[in-house]
Amino acid sequence: MYLLEVKNLRKVYTTRFGGAKVEALRSVSFTMEKGEYTAVMGESGAGKTTLLNILAALDRPTSGEVILGGKQLSDLKDQELAAFRRSNLGFVFQDFNLLPTFSLKDNILLPLVLAGESYAEMENRLQPLTRKLGISQVLAKFPYEVSGGEQQRAAIARALITYPQLVLADEPTGALDSRSSDSLLRLFGEINEAGQTILMVTHSVKAASHAKRVLFIKDGEIFHQLYRGSLSIPEMYERIADTLTLLAAGGDLHA
């Protein structure tokens, strides 16, 4: 059984005054198995963010299905969706989306607090996780007091602390300098090695080259995909770059 099944996803936005219709996703289908590490690539406006929002159950598709862990997302009511999102999904965003009103520790614990966990359990989970992410020294600080890299690590800790089935990452290296980016991508690799399923949306070739599989999306459709297999990261980097060049030239590839 697949962890995630996406079937014929279509999303049409209607402009505010009911005039022009914009087709953000035309027909997207793919599947992911447990333990996979997949990157979705595409240019701005290709429909990456729309796809991610639908997977995150923050937005509903016009037609098509998303099945996560055997659950059809469109069957869930708004109230259930929130709980579902809380316990099955973890999010990492480009601009971290930490709440400025909370210390890093409280930001990380936020999903557990919302789920009504006991404080002892929170402490149990927090210690090993933050040690692994290297932020146990800065937990008492507030987002504005620490570096971007540390903020993003805190955001990752917040995503992982619920032991989610799937981590969704939206351009996670977008706001980081190259050194922080490298260490973050290494971290994602390690997390994935430990068994965590990750779906990352990015237009950075470097970020995508760390994934085990890359999906290319163009004009609202899956256009092509690459598996890393036994390739090294630099080799994968070249393969992706080549594919993107072809894509930009309007070449005709098929998955």
Add this chain to the structure above:
Amino acid sequence: MPRLFYPKLALGSIKRHRQIYGPYLGASSAMVGMFYMIMFLAANSGLSSMPGSRTLKELFNFGAVVVALFAAVFLFYTNSFLMKRRKRELGLYNVLGMEKRHIARILGWETLFTALFSLAAGLGGGTLLSKLIFLLVARILDFPISIGFEVPRLAVLTTLQLFGALFVVILVSSLSQVGMAKPIELLKSEAAGEREPRARWLLALLGLVSLGCGYYLALAIEHPLDALVFFLVAVVLVMIGTYLLFTTGSIALLKLLRKNKRLYYRPKPFIAISGMLYRMKQNGVGLANICILSTMVLVTLSTTISLYVGIEDVLRTRYPREVVLAVDSYAPEVVEMVRTTALSALERHGLKAEELVEYRLLSFLVFQDGDRFVRETGAAGAPLGGTHSLDFIPLEDYNRLVEEQVTLGENEVLVFAIGGAYGHAALKFLDWSFVVKEELEDLPAGGLSSTQSLGSYYVVVRDPGIMEALLQHPTLQGSRGAYTGYKLGFDLDTSREQALALYRDLKETLSLQEEAFTMVESREAAREDFLVLYGGLFFLGIFLGTLFMLGTVLIIYYKQITEGYEDRRRYVILRQVGMSSSEVKGSIKSQVLSVFYLPLAVAAVHVAFSFPMVTKVLVVFNLTDKGLFALCTAATFAAFAMLYALVYRATTRVYYRIAAAP
């Protein structure tokens, strides 16, 4: 570049920001209008024909000063808010290549448009409403007037000058803000200020102490004159306390709550406490302002309304009888002269004296120290509350007053304390040591005491000889402070005109007497003066109350808008982390609700604590009806709370439109 480039740009930006500019224009127009109206009343020729017009004009001039001060503070406050919201836009102009002087020109045009609009709308509206407000004053003062339409030049000129100057100063302050900032600061200014607030325990404690002292003063003060003196002190203490507690106290408290992990790490407190911390830091001062303004509105309205509604009580307290004659001697021939003059005047007018009261008295101004009374204050600067008037009355006069046959022993006295109890078994004064035989519950007509603000003791002694001996005491020779007198008071069962005619007749006749100086007081004659004073205060209370309300509403509105923009991002993140949108809405709603009603609740506490003190201050104004004041306070609070709730509902809609926008 087109000729009207800058004016057009300025006009366009006002239109674009109508959500924040609209209320600003409305408020500044209203301030202009209100200032014009109060100036109109002060300068109006129709009022000059009124009895007591000087008192009224003084009241209105005082009102004008308050309006001017309030308008200045208020327009500055709102303008600083506007500038904060607009810095990003101005920064963008700067980055796009406009120089600071170009931006200054835009701001200049904007201020010019704002000023022109406010002055035109304010003066126009003020002129239209001025006749209405004049009729309202006439109605309150029970004064028949008919005037044509009038636009006093002085009022218009003063309004133009004041607000013209205000707008210039506001422009200068905006320009200096822009002038000093770098473009990047302008661009980023809205994102600044997300720091975690620090708990300043010392200040919080100071606030608590200050508030406590203010409350203690309000509760502990017994004497009406002290209440009058210390009222301002208490107000300042409570204001300091309110500001400190809203700004630092709330943060300290929330941080304390956050330290309790079992309480804090649960869904609702978690979001609420951290959210409130942030809100209190942003809004502490604004909330304190709302709270203080609300308290001002409540106290002003409830006191002026009770004085006006209770004017009969005031008159009855101040003038226990319709006509009171007081002469500064109790020599038998003087007493006889006053009595016969009064009786013959009554006869001339075909009137009959009812509830007639008369007695002789010897009065001293003294300081009380337990059961001992001294004529000089022991220590310099002794509280006013220690001052008493000690009035001796002979037994025969007392017996006539109460129509009884009481007897007293050699050194025995009866004591009556106005507005309190004496509570001692002896009474020592000069060389005498009296034994209190009985403390009286009541004395007819309060002993014709003209005012209750000075605590008075009436001491009934066995015979006039004692009074004469007191008066002849060696330490009294050549000094003032002892007063002999005879008082005669009576009610009349007749029309107002007849009573006034008798009063004028008596005054005329007695002023011709050369033996002694006799004071004549009449309740009816005083009614007009009181009506002018208390009616004027009542009008001013309503007028300023409306002004303060306007300010409160506007602060609330801007607070909601600011919070709306700031909460928007939090909404989005909380949803992503796993709160349903209805949960997010619920949590934010409860925060907005508590932040919003906090000032009202605190204002209610302030008013409750001020009640005993204000009651005593009102005694100085001769209002002794506590029930009436309680009723007026309760009614004012209920009306205010209702209005407050309406404003809340209206502004919350704006808030949600901003914060919950997709």
